[in-house]
Amino acid sequence: MRRIETDVCIIGAGSGGLSVAAGCAQMGARTVLLESGLMGGDCLNYGCVPSKSLLAAAHRAQTMREPGLGIAPVEPQVDYAAVMDHVRQVIAAIAPIDSQQRFEGLGVHVIREHGRFVSPTEVQAGNTVIAARRFVIATGSSPLVPDIDGLKDVPHLTNETLFDLRERPRHLLIAGGGPIGLEMAQAHRRLGCDVTVIEGAQALGKDDPEAAAIVLDAVRAEGVRIVEGAPIRRVRGHAGDITVETEKASFSGTHLLVALGRSLNIDGLDLHLAGIAHDRGIEVDDRLRARGNRRVYAVGDAAGRMQFTHVAGYHGGLAVREIALGLPARVRQDHIPWVTYTDPELAQVGLTEAQARDRHGDRLTVIRVPYADSDRAQASGDTRGLVKVMVARGKPVGATIAGAQAGELIGMWAMAIADGRRMTALTGTVLPYPTLSELNKKAAGAYFSPKLFDSPIVKRVVGLVQRYLP
Numbered sequence: 001m002r003r004i005e006t007d008v009c010i011i012g013a014g015s016g017g018l019s020v021a022a023g024c025a026q027m028g029a030r031t032v033l034l035e036s037g038l039m040g041g042d043c044l045n046y047g048c049v050p051s052k053s054l055l056a057a058a059h060r061a062q063t064m065r066e067p068g069l070g071i072a073p074v075e076p077q078v079d080y081a082a083v084m085d086h087v088r089q090v091i092a093a094i095a096p097i098d099s100q101q102r103f104e105g106l107g108v109h110v111i112r113e114h115g116r117f118v119s120p121t122e123v124q125a126g127n128t129v130i131a132a133r134r135f136v137i138a139t140g141s142s143p144l145v146p147d148i149d150g151l152k153d154v155p156h157l158t159n160e161t162l163f164d165l166r167e168r169p170r171h172l173l174i175a176g177g178g179p180i181g182l183e184m185a186q187a188h189r190r191l192g193c194d195v196t197v198i199e200g201a202q203a204l205g206k207d208d209p210e211a212a213a214i215v216l217d218a219v220r221a222e223g224v225r226i227v228e229g230a231p232i233r234r235v236r237g238h239a240g241d242i243t244v245e246t247e248k249a250s251f252s253g254t255h256l257l258v259a260l261g262r263s264l265n266i267d268g269l270d271l272h273l274a275g276i277a278h279d280r281g282i283e284v285d286d287r288l289r290a291r292g293n294r295r296v297y298a299v300g301d302a303a304g305r306m307q308f309t310h311v312a313g314y315h316g317g318l319a320v321r322e323i324a325l326g327l328p329a330r331v332r333q334d335h336i337p338w339v340t341y342t343d344p345e346l347a348q349v350g351l352t353e354a355q356a357r358d359r360h361g362d363r364l365t366v367i368r369v370p371y372a373d374s375d376r377a378q379a380s381g382d383t384r385g386l387v388k389v390m391v392a393r394g395k396p397v398g399a400t401i402a403g404a405q406a407g408e409l410i411g412m413w414a415m416a417i418a419d420g421r422r423m424t425a426l427t428g429t430v431l432p433y434p435t436l437s438e439l440n441k442k443a444a445g446a447y448f449s450p451k452l453f454d455s456p457i458v459k460r461v462v463g464l465v466q467r468y469l470p
């Protein structure tokens with residue numbers, strides 16, 4: 001058995017692990033990185049990158065078939081295999097950034113083996129034992145395939161196999177109406193499939209219901225069948241003929257995509273040998289240190305909190321601060337945005353309206369600005385959507401956007417909330433005309449206009465000024 005002594009050993013080379021490895025190595029810490037699968041993890045290979053590439057192709061197809069703006073629509077010729085080639089090309093274009101070669105160039109010792117703890121200060125990977133001063137668990141998550149009667153025996157797709165398809169499914173059944181379910185439903189509908197989404201509770205149920213309804217209406221209008229309140233009880237059939245049974249009804253299709261949430265990749269780590277506590281994820285304190293072993297950090301999906309690439313990157317930055325610089329870091333959650341990349345997009349940062357009402361009660365003001373108020377939205381012929389901002393004591397505490405480019409628009413609110421800015425920061429910013437981002441400024445303006453235009457005091461002051469102004 002080979003033995004390596006190092007400063008930091010990172011288990012998992014996805015979004016979180018790569019951020020820690022790049023930061024620690026470039027700051028001069030001796031860094032070992034273990035990866036048992038593909039460099040880049042879920043986001044690059046089976047998650048964000050392929051799903052957004054597929055959505056881009058689907059968007060192109062939809063633009064061709066939508067009437068309006070004086071352009072005659074045309075039914076696009078979709079070559080599903082060529083679309084999947086596009087997906088592969090995008091992954092290949094980005095892969096060098098996450099590659100073993102690049103990380104070795106940064107000074108990281110990369111070992112392509114599964115890692116597991118053998119003691120509180122040692123991890124074994126293949127025939128190497130790594131003794132490190134600090135460990136980072138960045139092992140991510142995998143598709144959850146729950147114990148539903150018949151499911152494991154019926155051929156089904158997950159996000160790990162969906163992008164390998166070469167033939168377009170005739171009728172795609174999607175179990176689960178979360179972000180994966182809805183993004184893949186719209187993409188496949190636009191690429192010419194029949195699509196049925198079967199959701200046990202409410203589709204996009206983690207989001208603000210008013211904003212989610214805008215997205216769900218739009219996706220339904222394109223022909224996706226979304227069945228809600230229908231927990232799946234049983235699955236039966238064979239390749240090409242699959243039936244999903246729910247309490248409400250049964251649904252048949254040719255393919256089944258399972259998008260029922262994630263299971264954390266922590267089982268194969270032998271955490272008990274390192275004394276680490278875990279339940280629904282690795283239990284971490286607000287410095288991301290594992291309960292039971294303070295030399296071990298958990299980042300990204302494995303930390304059992306929000307499951308997004310930018311969260312894994314954010315955690316990674318905090319871990320670098322802790323490990324490379326020895327400075328304490330504090331993890332926050334209130335300023336983390338998330339976006340579902342349907343069309344229209346759905347974006348959130350901070351508190352939803354319901355959460356803000358609970359937290360701030362009477363002190364809360366909720367501002368709504370419809371996309372129709374934007375000249376740019378009018379010019380583009382797409383006025384679907386809403387910007388909603390929750391304000392308490394002059395500061396934004398949450399923002400919800402459903403509409404075109406919502407993922408880009410949410411950035412301004414993410415910055416304002418992260419930095420504790422007041423609404424005046426937005427009114428004081430001059431934005432180019434005509435842009436959708438002006439909707440954000442309109443929301444800030446709408447917050448102040450009753451205070452400014454409906455106030456008798458302001459009117460009296462202006463009257464006085466006008467009387468004495470030379």
Ligand SMILES: Cc1cc2nc3c(=O)[nH]c(=O)nc-3n(C[C@H](O)[C@H](O)[C@H](O)COP(=O)(O)OP(=O)(O)OC[C@H]3O[C@@H](n4cnc5c(N)ncnc54)[C@H](O)[C@@H]3O)c2cc1C
Pocket residue numbers: 011012013014015016017034035036037038039040041042043044046047048049051052113114115116138139140141159180265268269299300301302307308309310311312341
């Ligand atoms: C279909 C889909 C679409 C998504 N779209 C988005 C999006 O648009 N935006 C967004 O922000 N997020 C999105 N996500 C979520 C995002 O992909 C994850 O939150 C992110 O990848 C988490 O990064 P991570 O580093 O924690 O884990 P991962 O990226 O999962 O990386 C973990 C790595 O650890 C390796 N590993 C596991 N166990 C071991 C072990 N014992 N030893 C060695 N290596 C190990 C794995 O092989 C893997 O490479 C999407 C997810 C899916 C499934």
Ligand SMILES: NC(=O)c1ccc[n+]([C@@H]2O[C@H](COP(=O)([O-])OP(=O)(O)OC[C@H]3O[C@@H](n4cnc5c(N)ncnc54)[C@H](O)[C@@H]3O)[C@@H](O)[C@H]2O)c1
Pocket residue numbers: 148175176177178179180181183198199200201202203204205206230231232233259260261262306307308338339340341
């Ligand atoms: N754009 C993005 O950032 C993006 C895109 C995709 C995924 N992700 C990340 O990946 C995570 C996983 O996504 P997901 O969509 O698989 O999970 P999810 O947990 O968000 O949604 C799963 C859905 O399945 C439903 N469900 C569970 N059991 C069921 C049953 N027996 N019958 C019917 N419905 C059932 C749930 O009610 C839920 O709505 C997300 O939470 C998110 O963090 C992010």
